[in-house]
Amino acid sequence: MVAQLLLYKIFQLFIIMILGFALVKTKLVKSEDSIILSKLSLYLFMPSVILNAFNVDLTDDVVTGLAYAFLFAFIIHIILLILDIILKKCFKSSNVERASIMYSNAGNLIVPIVTYVLGEEYLIYSSAFIIVQLIFLWTHGVKLFSDEKINLKKIFTNINIVTIIIGFALLFSGVKLPDLLGDTVSTLGSMLAPAGMIIAGMLAASVKFGEMIKRIRLYFVTSARLVIYPVIIMFLFKIASSFVHTPIINTVMLISYFACITPSAATIMQFSQVYGKDSDYATAINVFSTVLCIVTMPLLVMVFNY
Numbered sequence: 202m203v204a205q206l207l208l209y210k211i212f213q214l215f216i217i218m219i220l221g222f223a224l225v226k227t228k229l230v231k232s233e234d235s236i237i238l239s240k241l242s243l244y245l246f247m248p249s250v251i252l253n254a255f256n257v258d259l260t261d262d263v264v265t266g267l268a269y270a271f272l273f274a275f276i277i278h279i280i281l282l283i284l285d286i287i288l289k290k291c292f293k294s295s296n297v298e299r300a301s302i303m304y305s306n307a308g309n310l311i312v313p314i315v316t317y318v319l320g321e322e323y324l325i326y327s328s329a330f331i332i333v334q335l336i337f338l339w340t341h342g343v344k345l346f347s348d349e350k351i352n353l354k355k356i357f358t359n360i361n362i363v364t365i366i367i368g369f370a371l372l373f374s375g376v377k378l379p380d381l382l383g384d385t386v387s388t389l390g391s392m393l394a395p396a397g398m399i400i401a402g403m404l405a406a407s408v409k410f411g412e413m414i415k416r417i418r419l420y421f422v423t424s425a426r427l428v429i430y431p432v433i434i435m436f437l438f439k440i441a442s443s444f445v446h447t448p449i450i451n452t453v454m455l456i457s458y459f460a461c462i463t464p465s466a467a468t469i470m471q472f473s474q475v476y477g478k479d480s481d482y483a484t485a486i487n488v489f490s491t492v493l494c495i496v497t498m499p500l501l502v503m504v505f506n507y
Contacts, residue, residue, distance in 0.1 A: 218491065223402075238400050251331070253321075267329060307463050308397075327456050
């Protein structure tokens with residue numbers, strides 16, 4: 202049942218991506234116009250998602266689930282970091298390939314998937330993965346594209362990190378947003394996934410896929426992101442689940458796995474554009490993995506739940 206719901210939602214998001222592609226191809230907008238949507242997603246939609254996730258009552262189950270969500274998220278990223286080191290040494294992968302494999306598009310996709318498949322009350326657990334990924338993205342991720350030193354001030358003044366701090370303050374103080382503001386934040390947050398897919402479609406329209414599909418490594422990178430890494434994480438989760446028998450922890454584990462199996466992160470496209478690191482290739486990886494995840498995500502979830 203979960204896999205069927207997941208498949209339905211992924212198809213819906215894929216159609217939205219096609220519409221973004223069509224907007225550019227019909228010359229109603231240009232690919233570079235997507236920068237406006239990117240800024241809206243970064244500075245408005247994502248913070249709204251985070252605030253909405255923390256706008257819940259603090260119960261024992263929430264505390265337990267959130268603690269495990271952070272634990273799973275950190276373990277997953279440490280494992281991915283180890284696999285990244287192996288990948289670099291054994292396959293001489295470029296930094297664009299390494300980043301595209303390690304970082305999933307959890308920020309854009311996990312929110313609508315968790316909301317649709319499990320319910321909005323479970324969003325708070327997905328925020329843990331997003332938080333941990335943001336920390337790794339703005340440290341390890343940036344280092345892959347730039348020689349800049351890690352700037353802690355830049356990390357902790359990132360609007361999403363600031364919003365996370367505000368969210369925790371609201372959660373543990375017991376203060377909830379007024380209904381009008383809460384509904385507004387919820388509505389804005391629901392726009393994150395559609396905006397992200399429109400951006401992907403608009404950028405895809407400018408990529409010369411005829412040339413990109415000739416790059417054999419594109420298939421390796423996509424396979425690693427969508428199949429190889431998720432299978433490794435699944436195997437480790439299955440070992441862990443043999444010691445866990447609490448429903449909330451099993452649900453949190455499933456949410457964490459949802460985040461692992463999404464396509465390549467849209468943020469990597471943005472990094473590659475900003476730092477001039479083969480942005481066409483990064484976009485091709487993102488779009489190619491987004492298309493193929495229609496098949497891989499439901500299948501992986503079916504096996505995970507078996």
